[in-house]
Amino acid sequence: MPVLPKKKVGLISCSGEELPEGMLSRVATLQALERLRPNETVTLCLPLFLAGNDKERAFAKFYPTIAIDGCDKRCAARATEKYSAPPTASIVIPEFLAARGLDAPKTRRQMDAAGERAADALAQEIAQRVDEILGVKREPVAEPQTAAESEAVTATCSCGSGIPVTRLVIAGKEREIVALPLIFEQFRNDGKTPAELFDAVKIYNAIPAELEAAYREAILCAYAAHTLEKREG
Ligand code: SF4
Structure with missing residues (x-):
């Protein structure tokens, strides 16, 4: 998943x-x-x-x-x-x-x-x-955590983060939404409701209050298309 x-x-x-x-x-x-x-x-x-x-x-x-x-x-x-x-x-x-x-x-x-x-x-x-x-609580340690002690060093540039950006036309303008396919897949697998889906999208994207209805409609349309594509694929 x-x-x-x-x-x-x-x-x-x-x-x-x-x-x-x-x-x-x-x-x-x-x-x-x-x-x-x-x-x-x-x-x-x-x-x-x-x-x-x-x-x-x-x-x-x-x-x-x-x-x-x-x-x-x-x-x-x-x-x-x-x-x-x-x-x-x-x-x-x-x-x-x-x-x-x-x-x-x-x-x-x-x-x-x-x-x-x-x-x-x-x-x-x-x-x-x-x-x-x-929200991590650490016990005081004599020596700092070193790269050698950690499982995998990930002090990397975020260019490799791989978070997708989707562009949707919302209220007549192209707008960027981050992480949409990841959120869609998680919700499809968990069988959650469209209302919950939109709340999850809002966690990761700043959505202007006055455009919320337009964003919701565009995102639910994109979700329907994504679900159809997965079923047919
Ligand atoms: S002017 Fe900007 S880039 Fe230069 S030291 Fe100040 S904060 Fe940093």
Whole structure:
């Protein structure tokens, strides 16, 4: 039976090259992805968001996300919100450093001791936010979970997430719906009602209240076509 993919948290680091905090964002995000929470996170590529990659955007609609920004311009958080959905959590590094009494690295190209301390603390903060979002309680451990200890390292770019995007004409305009075939298959197998189906679609897609009736009609039509196709196939 097809199942919806395992829920993970998407980490979106800003791509700042001009500030040491931009480098800090990328280093700490990588630590969280590869060392601290390899099985619970994927990264989302900010440039692909801006370039209009459907899979990146579908991922952020489908999964909770954390934006990690190097300054208060909050490029990662704003791009995520604009092109997909508001991030579940947002970390602005200067605020984080000030709250912890930590310093950014002196230069934007090289880590120093202060930068490493800040990156470690930031990676731990990201990992803790991941746990909170996923509702995971962890016993304190002496050493962080390492990639070698985990079953399968999945610190991958979400480009490979494989969440489908379906385009339906709704209220006279083509609109994107994420994960529709996966939801259809799960509901067909479970024998649930069309009302439940629409509720499931709404979990993964932001549907404007004023267009709900039009969305419902289009999605139920698509579901009928999908069911017919499966029967005949
Ligand atoms: S959030 Fe700040 S550091 Fe990051 S890309 Fe935007 S302007 Fe650059």
